[in-house]
Amino acid sequence: MADWRTKPGMAANPTIAPLLFDRGLLRARHDRARRLGPASFLLDRVAADLAERLDAVLRKFGRAVDIGSPGDQVGDALAGRVDQFERIDLPDLESEPLPLLAESLDLAVSALALQFVNDLPGVLAQIRRALKPDGLLLAAMLGGDTLTELRQSFAAAEAECEGGASPHVAPFADLRDVGALLQRAGLALPVTDVDRVTVRYDSAFALMTDLRRMGATNIMVERRRTPTRRSTLVRMAELYAERFADADGRIRATFDVIWLSGWAPHASQQRPLRPGSAKASLADAVKGQTKP
Secondary structure: OHHHOOOOOOOOOOOOOOOOEOHHHHHHHHHHHHHHOOOOHHHHHHHHHHHHHHHOOOOOEEEEEEEOOOOOHHHHHHOOOEEEEEEEOOOOOOOOOOOOOOOOEEEEEEEOOHHHOOOHHHHHHHHHHHEEEEEEEEEEEEEOOOOHHHHHHHHHHHHHHHOOOOOOOOOOOOHHHHHHHHHHOOOEEEEEEEEEEEEEEOOHHHHHHHHHHOOOOOOEOOOOOOOOOHHHHHHHHHHHHHHHEOOOOOEEEEEEEEEEEEEOOOOOOOOOOOOOOOOOOHHHHHHHHOOO
16 A cells, blocks of 8 residues: 555654664574464464454554564454555664554554564654554563563573573563553553463473474574583473473463553543542542441
8 A cells, every 4th residue: 555655765763772683583583483384372362362452442443554463363353354454564674664654544553573673662653653643553562571481491501501691582571661662652541461371381392492483582682693502401491390390290481462552642532630620639529438
């Protein structure tokens, strides 16, 4: 749709964010996952939840865009709920803008993509500019304590076997930070919540196989460039089983899915009362409910 897109030569966001993630490598990881046969259970869950959340919004959206979601699940979930739909990728170089015109969208969605964005405040601000007044952003990203068990087990194993730790699991935003970013981007009525998903595996190696099939293995710029020693991997799996196994011997892996939503401001939306505009005080209300 030509009228959705930025025009040639439009300036990118001049803010330079620190590079935490190698987004070119992320694309290669997703390509590998498709070749292996993707593990889509988490994306399937998020897409179904997204459809349910949209069902609670009593309106049909005209133009919608899916920003960066892997797979086709989100597009399938939006079928019949929007008049026009398009999927765009997040750029590998985040100095490039999202290819969207200002006030061109009624709905922007994203599933399990924003956690690997280097400049999340900048991306949210661009989405806000692309939404029409009273347009909606609804997105899900990994955050919070996602893969905390794997992170702790790797750190302990490397400290024990190699005398130091290197980053194996990406840092994740927490719920409070994401809520603040929605407000910073200028979105009205911001809402965030967490869906904690606990998945059980036979071993840490089975979990790591699923992460490869999700395209979710380490893409940090500061990642270790040499293969992890076999002895360290074995010790990591032992520590994982010692610390995070259930009575049947299977280990737990945590995935915290942070849901975020916000609306482009519009005159019809509810607004908080101005300070001092209340007709009655809280103290008077309490007194009125107190029995003599």
